[in-house]
Amino acid sequence: MRGGASPTGASWRGVRRRRRLFSFRGVASLLLPIMAALCLVAPAIAAERPLAPLDVTSPRATLRSFLDAARHVEAAFVAYRAAPDHEKLRAFDRRVARTARLFDTGALPHAVREEVAAAAVGFLYDILLRLPPEDLSLALDAPQEGDPPIQWRIPNTEIAITRIAEGEQAGSWLFSPRTVARLPAFHAAIIHLPLQQPSAVENWHLAQSNLSGPFFYGEAIDRLPAWMRQARVLDTPLWKLVLTVTLWVGAALLLLIWLQVVGRSTARATTPIRALARLSAPVLLAVLAIGVRRFVLLEISLSGGAFAQAERAISLMVVYVAWSWAAWLVIIGLVETVASLSLSRDQAYHANLARFIGKVLALASASFVFVLGLNEVGVPALGLLAGLGFGGFAIALAGKSTLENLFSGLTLFADKPFRVGDYIHYGEGAGVVENVGPRSSRLRGLDGTLTAVPNTELVTARITNYTARTKCLFLHTLGLRYGAAPEQLERLLEGIHATLARHPMVEDATGMPRVRLTGFGDSAIEVEARAHVLTTDYATFLAVQQELLFEIMRCVADTGLRLATRTQTVLIGRDRGDEAGRRDDDDTPRPG
Structure with a gap:
């Protein structure tokens, strides 16, 4: 048995050898792709230091920093595409934002800087992936002799990296503003070329603009018609544009409905309650604007295009309009609340003065907030106000009447x-x-x-x-018919004086009330009655005046006198002397 090999043992050893070989090959076949993938990905993951500043000390360092950061963006994108969730989407956005810091966007409005820089990341990465390897190698590895110039270009391209001369980033090398502005044109000119470097995505700009949040990712988008998924308007997928516009229209309708509800429910409310209810409208507007913007950012994920920039600017401007509106309502509400507590005449005067000043302050505050919003979205309103010069003088003249x-x-x-x-x-x-x-x-x-x-x-x-007077003047002139006896006139004057003097609303002062015969008119004897009625209310004065006039009429009747009517006598006659003279001067022959 020892000298010969047992068939059974040999067979068993052969089986074990084949199993070992099979197991080794199987494990190797599984591990090799994984190890290869790890070799590609591990260096990027190991080299990532999120808190470390990007190296922008030279043009080549900036270019190298961009390529390293872009690989981290690619790794984050692949991770999100494999298992979409908000945490991975935020990680992708953070890496894009970090890479975007390599672009000089200081000349752009604050509202669109992030959008433009994020789009520039996709544009530039697509371009660099298609550059010939020798050009990219020359840009990265060629030795630098002496100090670099103020502006440096990637070989055989117009992509420039410039040195920042002043500001917080003074001394840093960033992709120039002109390059940022021309990246879409560069991208359109080179995107048809094949990739020269390996990449998980063939068109990064397209992938960025098509990217959506977990809510719409995958099946939700696949259910849409092909034309809506593929059509693009303002460099934005049509479905994203339609959904974004629908959200903003819905927010506007909700605000209008709320305004109607507030107006009807507070019609009879007190001033403080009405002011608080009105203040809810701009607060709701701000909440809606922030909510829509948040949903657009996390789920629709607009990126880079003209529509994305416009939506960002509009959403920011709507928030500033809401705060401007709120500033107006807060000041007006406080003033009206204080004014509603005014009871006396002096308090009412100060309340109206407060209203006047409050409107001026409210207008100034609301305008200031609105101007800040315009400045944020790129309208240099503050600069215009500060440097109007002759134009400001012209505007001042135009607003002369208002001032x-x-x-x-x-x-x-x-x-x-x-x-x-x-x-x-x-x-x-x-x-x-x-x-x-x-x-x-x-x-x-x-x-x-x-x-x-x-x-x-x-x-x-x-x-x-008339309201400021302390009393009202009763002043009337009576016209009496001629033929009255002096005794009758004396009794009438005494009677009218007594009537005026005994009325409780007539002032009894030195020389008042006064009744005098004042003259002989063309058609009547004139008597003037003057007195002061102790009231400032015009309706009360009219009632007292009516009583006094009736009493005066009775006095006239009691004395047997009659009121005169204004008459005028016109005498029509012919001057015979003039008629005879005209006859003598007339030489016209007369018959017989």
């Missing part, structure tokens, strides 16, 4: 010729003052019409304030 009315309103409050609620007469108009605003004052006429009078007109006009 005049504003200062005239302040003059009216300082001079106090009238207050809200006073009945005044100015120029050719009259009415009850209902409001004094920054531009005009509103007066309610006796016929119920409302007239807006510019403040400058009131400042320069002669104003009679």
Whole structure:
């Protein structure tokens, strides 16, 4: 047995040898691809230091930093595509944002810098993946002799990296603003060429713009019609554009519905409650804008295109409009709440002054916030305001009347010729003052019409304030028929004086009331009755005046006199001397 090999043992050893060989080959066949993948990915993962600053000390260092950062972006994209979730999407966005720091976007508006820089990452990575290897190798490995120039280009391209001269990034080498602006054109010119470097994605710009959040990723997008998935508008997939616009329209409709609800539910509410309810509208607008923007960012994932930049700017501007609106309502609400507590006449005056100043402050605050928003989205409103020069002088001249009315309103409050609620007469108009605003004052006429009078007109006009009087003047002239005896006139004067003096609303003062025979008119003997009625209310004065006039009529009747009617006698005659003269001068022959 020892000298010979047992067939059974040999067979068993052969089987074990084949099993070992099979197991080795099987394990090797499984491990080799994994090890190869790890060899490709492990260096990038090992080399990633999220907190380490990017090397921008030289043009080549910046280019090398971009390629390293782009590989991390690629690894994050592959991980998200394999198992989509929000954490992986945020990791991908963080890597894109880190890579985007290598682009000089300082000249762009704050609102679109992130969008433009994120799109530039995809554009530039696509371009570099298609450059000939020798050009890229020359750009990375060629020795640098002496100090680099202010601007450095990748060989055989117009892609420039420039040195930042001032600011927080002074001394850093970044891809130039001109390069950032021209990357879409460079990308369009080279994207048809085959890849020269291995990459998990053939077209990174297209992959970025088609990327969506976990909610829409996969089957949700596959259910859409092919034309909606493939069509692009403003460098954005059509389905993303339609969904984004739908969200904003829905937010606008929700805000309009809320405004209707607030208006109806607070119609009879107190001033503080109404002010708080109105303030909810801009708060809701800000919440809706932030919510829509958040959903667009996390689920729709707009990236880079013109529509994405416009949506970002609009969403930011809507938030600033909401805060501007809120600033206006807060100031107006506080002023109206304080004004609603005013009871006395002096308090009412100060309340209206507070309203006036509050409107000016509210307008200034709202305008300031709105201008900040315009500045954020790229409209240099602050710079325009600061450097208008001659244009500012022209605008000031154009707004001369507005400024005049504003200062005239302040003059009216300082001079106090009238207050809200006073009945005044100015120029050719009259009415009850209902409001004094920054531009005009509103007066309610006796016929119920409302007239807006510019403040400058009131400042320069002669104003009679009937409400400010302490008493009302009763002044009437009686016309008596000629033929009255002096004794009758004396009794009438005494009777009218007694009637006026005993009325409780008539002032009893030195020389008042006064009844005098004042003259002989063309058709009547004139008697004047003058007295002061102790009231400032015009309706009360009219009632007292009516009583006194009836009593005067009775006095006239008791003395046997009669009131005269105004008459005029016209005598029509012919001057015979003139007629005879005309006859003598007439040489016309007469018959017979």
